[in-house]
Amino acid sequence: MSRRSDRDLIDVLLATQEEAIRAAFMEAIADTVNTVVLKIVVERLERGDIEGALQALQLDAAAFSKLELRLADAYNSGGMATVGSMPKVRDPQGGRVVFRFGVRNPEAEAWLREHSSALVTAILDDQRVAIRLALSEGLAEGQNPRATALNVVGRVNRVTGRREGGIIGITSAQERYVAYARQELMSGDAAQLRAYLGRERRDKRFDRTILAAIKSGKPLDAETITRIIGRYSDRLLELRGEFLARTETMMALSKGRDDAIRQQIAAGKIRVEDVTKIWRSAGDNRVRHTHRVLDGQKVPMDGSFQSPSGAMLRFPCDPRAPISEISGCRCVVSYDIDYFASVVERFKAEAA
Known part of the structure; x- marks a missing residue:
């Protein structure tokens, strides 16, 4: 693909x-x-x-x-x-x-x-x-x-x-x-x-x-x-x-x-420290307020996005989150991955 x-x-x-x-x-x-x-x-x-x-x-x-x-x-x-x-x-x-x-x-x-x-x-x-x-x-x-x-x-x-x-x-x-x-x-x-x-x-x-x-x-x-x-x-x-x-x-x-x-x-x-998650809202007037606030925010791979409601979400529609934060949600998360850094460090580790 x-x-x-x-x-x-x-x-x-x-x-x-x-x-x-x-x-x-x-x-x-x-x-x-x-x-x-x-x-x-x-x-x-x-x-x-x-x-x-x-x-x-x-x-x-x-x-x-x-x-x-x-x-x-x-x-x-x-x-x-x-x-x-x-x-x-x-x-x-x-x-x-x-x-x-x-x-x-x-x-x-x-x-x-x-x-x-x-x-x-x-x-x-x-x-x-x-x-x-x-x-x-x-x-x-x-x-x-x-x-x-x-x-x-x-x-x-x-x-x-x-x-x-x-x-x-x-x-x-x-x-x-x-x-x-x-x-x-x-x-x-x-x-x-x-x-x-x-x-x-x-x-x-x-x-x-x-x-x-x-x-x-x-x-x-x-x-x-x-x-x-x-x-x-x-x-x-x-x-x-x-x-x-x-x-x-x-x-x-x-x-x-x-x-x-x-x-x-x-x-x-891939190394976990080489991955950053970015929240992307659907970008229209149907997006719930809490997710408009999250739009564009970045967290580490093991981190969570904190909604203004106080809820913590690892990604949109996180099954651990309250239904008020996930029902009908159309947001997505982007994964920004530094593949080069991960490959280089892996190669160094294998060579050592």
């Missing part, structure tokens, strides 16, 4: 890796909702057995196996692209220094295993919180058990044969958005209906219907509300997939790139 700027390198990798991770997440959610046996969920809700209904949804880590594989692909591609973009370097006797990335490196495999496991566990734990709350509120409000179950798992699209409009896959915070949006639409109150029209992720194709209800003073019918909320929920799921894919792809790429440099250091091909 020819040498590229770090931004170009990341953009090329993102073009394929981010979409693969997003698709794997969405596939895991689709697999989960489309294998639900609705009858069992409804029967357990009729008995007031919320935990039993939750268990019947069979939220399973195995459904996310492809997501874990795609994370590994992104990590490996980051590492391999990094060494692939390194210049041709020769020692004083003319021998070539070969840079390689070991995808089966024990430390790399350990990180991938631990990170992907923690990610899937966090997704499932948050799902249980959201679903448990939705089921509990549905029953507490006297809602029909079947309707409550359908609000969670979604309704079958007669054209595609797949379930749509449920809350499985969205975060617990997003589930609250759905619950409040449903209340707004069911209220029949003009002010609350207008509040719904302020929701950024709504399907605007329904705006005319809502405006007509406001003008007429007549409430929306249950079927229309179900359709509107279903599309709103689907759009939140799309947003969830996009943000998860961007964050996790950038994290895997950044970690892979960092580990690739460290593998060269461990192999004695």
